[in-house]
Amino acid sequence: MGELIFYMEPLMYLVIGTLLSAILGCxxxxxxxxxxxxxxxxxxxxxxxxxxxxxxxxxxxxxGYSIVSTVPAIFLGAPDEAAMFMVMPGQKYLMQGRGYEASIITGIGGLGAAFAMLLLTPFLPIIVRTVRTVFSPHMGWILTTILFYIIMSEFPKGGDRGKPLQKFLDGWGSIFAGLFTLFISGFLGMILIYKPFVNTEFAFQNIMPAFVGLYAVPWVVLNLMSRGNIPKQHIAKSTNLNWELVTRGTGAGMLGGMFAAIFPVVTGGIGGLFAGHATAQRDERLFVMSQGVSKFAYYVGAFLLFFIPGAALTRGGMAWMISSIYMPYGNEPYYRLLGFIAISAAISFFMLILFSKLMIKFIHSYNYRVVNWITLIFILTVVMSITGYWGLIVMIVCTGIGLIPVMYSSRRMNCMGVLLIPITFNMLGIGPKIAAIMGLV
Amino acid sequence: MKGISHFISGVAAATFVSKAVNMAMYDSSIIIALGGLFGILPDTLDFKFAKFMQKFDFEVDPHPDDMNPQIMADIVAQAINTAFKEKKEISLMLHSVKISADLFRQYSVYFDNEQSQVVVEIGPIVNMSKIPYPGTEYQGNNIGKAKLDAKVLHSYDDKTYIDIFSGSDFSFRKSGDKVEALFIPWHRRWSHSLTLGIFFGIAGWLLLKLFGVMNAHVYGFVFSLGFCTHVLEDQLGYMGSNLFWPFTKERMNGLHWMRSGDALPNFTTVWISCLIILFNLNRFAPEANKAFHMSWVEFAGYTFFIPLVLLLIVGKIFDTISMYKKMKDDKYREMLISEMNKESRMESEESIS
Incomplete structure (x- = not known):
């Protein structure tokens, strides 16, 4: 009996964690x-x-969070930084009355990622150890490369009609807006990193109001400003995915997600962008699914890396927080965690189905604008209660920055400058010098 | 090829330069990232600058609510006939038809040389993935045809689809008794030149030397390498590039090995580039910090050929699954029986012989 409790207890906590995050993820x-x-x-x-x-x-x-947080991202349009690239096709599905389908496709992506992780179990320690040994001395220029790609890969939109100068200015409008967003976010990121405004006890929450302001609030504001209501949502019996699409989506998403998990500062959104470009994705189902895979691989993969025997790579918020109080030894924690991931992913998928249906009922019962007002008030309360007035001020400033890409049709990913620019400067060893020029140190 | 393929190829090319890897490792230099920057530069010059300088002699710019395929075909034919008659280069812009933020009405232009005519066909509404929405086919007459005075020579697709983003443009010019059609004529002309790549290298070297940057020549070499890698990769496709501008004026035909937007060549390029980066960084690392000791043949075997074989096997498994699904289809079964008969006949012939 004692032995049974010994094995059952962690499982009980696993289920509690999954259910808790499924509720909170909504x-x-x-x-x-x-x-x-x-x-x-x-x-x-x-x-x-x-x-x-x-x-x-x-x-x-x-x-649980990496699978179920899709629900608010699709139905309420309030993404986190890993979902920012998924939001657009997800919103399109929603506006076609297919939000449920988008939600389930993303969930299938999560399951695909869990399965791929299990398949990679024997190889992951070798891959991660090799990648870490080879790339560790090169992180500075690798992050610069990512920054360059984000800048260079944004191409002009529009600029088809009129005289050359007129066309040039029209086409470059979105690029200028994108560059401005990237650099102003980076400027703000330098301030947040060199002059943290929260108590040391809550230091890991320092960047939270910035992310909420850059990604979540602008979308809610946009929803409030738009006149239309969301159409009636259809609960589809099939997602029309076939095995080939699932495999391709899983492959592309795993590439992006694991890239994001292994390299610091790279989020699931950036990883997804790279994977999407690398595999030349065109099918929207594939895109939505691979973003689900990428998100799962980014959050869960980063956590898993901490448990890889002989590598113990600390990536992602959860691993950073746990590393201060726990250090895994040997193979057992790694294999146990893989088991936890498999069980939790299966439970989370069913929770996703349930919460997607509940959310549809919720948004049909209430006016969508009212739902967005509730969302906004909830966001403000969370930010205020965790980070206080300073957090609220940072969030408002970031909302202004986050609205630029929404208004000028540039990439929302440029907001990632908030982390990417200061960390790249630090990795290149020029961060303190720039901070001194800015008068921050 | 896609931007990311060129970009990562530029990075991979830079890692072949041992001095550049050492500078990146010991001096926090961003030289390898600059290889990527120059790798994507040719397309940047075209799509962010040259594109806007183009002036058009004719434009097809239909209203979404009132698309007349006959008028559209007439304009295209007029552009081609003018180029033939007046013996000068004529440019034509085919604008896309935007319905909403992410929906477009698709149409196609086909040069029918057998009938000496141009055919414009209006298609369904498509999303940004170019996937059509069922039931959105154009109501009313959706085909327009106009006579051409000469046959059209073109090295790209037979049918050009105009759907998402900005549409497509052509330039036409007389070539013997025919008219040559150049797809997006401003693309891959002066910007995709090996000469320009060398010029950027020399200019970069001199400029950095002027500012007192150490190892300026290595930077210059990496700039050229990244840029030229892009030009040579594009030569694998259909369109080709003007390889030695300003000494040559025309684009040279590509090798026709792939299409720039195809998933497989793009993914393969990215994958191989990542492997090259990993191999080279390990190769040039100090002995004590090396993650593995393998020859490049061994490395390629483990990281490229074994995964490739596994992917091919998975692909074949999917083919088999889809074959069983198609078995219900009579036509497919007919084809299958004919193939089976062919195979058994061949086998029996081989046994007899």
Whole structure:
């Protein structure tokens, strides 16, 4: 009986973590890292459960969130930084009455990623150790390369009619807006990193209001400003995916997601962009699915890297937070975590189905504008309660920046300058010098 | 090829330069990233600058609510006939038909040389993935035909689809008793030249030397390498490039090995480039920091050929699955039986002989 409890206890915490994150994942702008941060502080202070149980709880939180947070991203249009590239096709599906389908396709992507991770189990330690050894001394220029690609790969939109100068200015409007967004976000990122405004205890929440302002609030504001209501949502019986699409989507998403998980600062959105371009995706179903894969691989993959024997790569918020209180040894935690991921992914997928249906009922019962007002008030409350007035001010400033790409049809990914620019400067060893020029140190 | 393929190829090419890898590792230089920047530069010059300088003699710019295929075909034919009669280069812009932020009405232009005519066909509404929405076919007459005075020579697709983004443009000019059609004529002309790549290298070297940058010649070499890699990769496609501008004026035909937007060549290029980067960075790392000790043949075997074989097997499994699904279709079964008969006949002939 004691042995049974020994094995059942972590599973119980895994299920609790999964269910908790599934519920919290449906709330826009509430990132699971915020909740995990609070739980870790509590755990460190009162040690209310065993270490292994706590890891199971955290695994449930990460896996559940990476699958179920699709629901607000699609139905309420409030994305986090990993979902920012998925939002556009997801919104298109929503406006065609196919939000449920988009949600399920993304969930299938999550399951595909979990399956791919299990398949890669024997190879991951070798791959990660090799990649880490080879690339570690080169991180500065690798991040510069990513920055260059984001800048260079945005091509003009429009500029078809009129005289050459007129066409040039019209076409370059979105590029100028994109560059401005990237650099102003980077400028703000330097301030946030060199002059943190939250207590050291909540240091990991420093960047949260910036992300909420850059990604979540502009979308809600846009929804409030738009006149149309969302059409009646259809609960489809099939997603029209075939095995070939699932395999291709999983392959592309895993590439992007694992790239994001392994390299610092690269988010699931950037990884998804790279993978999408590299595999020349055209099919929208493939695009939506691979974004689901990429998101799962980014959040869960980054967490898994911490447990890889002999590599112990600390990537992603959850691994960073846990690394201060827990260090895995040997093969057992790695294989146990893979088991947790498989179980939690399966539960999360069913939760996704349930919550997607509930969300459809919710948005049909209430006026979509009212739903967006509730979302906005909820976001403000979360930011205010975690980061206080300073956080709220940062969020408002970032909302202004986040609205630029929405208004000028440039890429929202440019907002990633908030992390990408300061971290790249730091990796190249010029961050402190630039901060000194800016008067921050 | 896609931007990312050129970009990552430029990065991969830069990693062949051991000095550049050492500069990146020990001096925090961004030289390898600059290889990527110059790798994507030719397309940047075209799509961000040259495109806007183009002036058009004729434009097809239909209104979404009132598309007349006959008028559209007439304009295209007029452009071609004018080029033939007046013996001068005539440019034509085929604008896309935007319905909403992400929906477009598709139409196609086909040069029918057998009938000496141009055919314009209005198609369905498509999304940004170029996937048509069922039930959005154009109501009313959707085909327009106009007579041509000469046959049209073209090295690109037979049918040009105009759907998403900005549409397409051509230039036409007389070539013997025919008219040559050049697809997006401003693309891959002066910007896709090996000469220009060498010029950028020399200019970069001199400029950086002027500013007192150490190893300016290595930077210059990497700039040229990234740029020329792009030009040579594009030569694998259909359109080709003007390889030695300003000494040559025309685009040379490509090798026709692939199409620039195809998924497989793009993905293969990205994959191979990533492997090259990994191999070269490891090769030039100090002995104590090397992650693996393999020859390039061994490395390529493990990281490229084995995954390739596995992918081919997975692909064949999918083909088999789809074959069983198609078995219900009579035509497919007929074809299958005929193939089976052919195979058994061949086998029996071989046994007898």
């Amino acid at each position: 709330l826009p702008a509430l990132h699971i890292y915020n909740i995990a941060g609070i739980l870790i502080i509590l755990w460190a202070k009162i040690s209310w459960m065993g270490g292994e149980n706590f890891i199971a709880l955290c695994a449930g939180l990460v896996v």
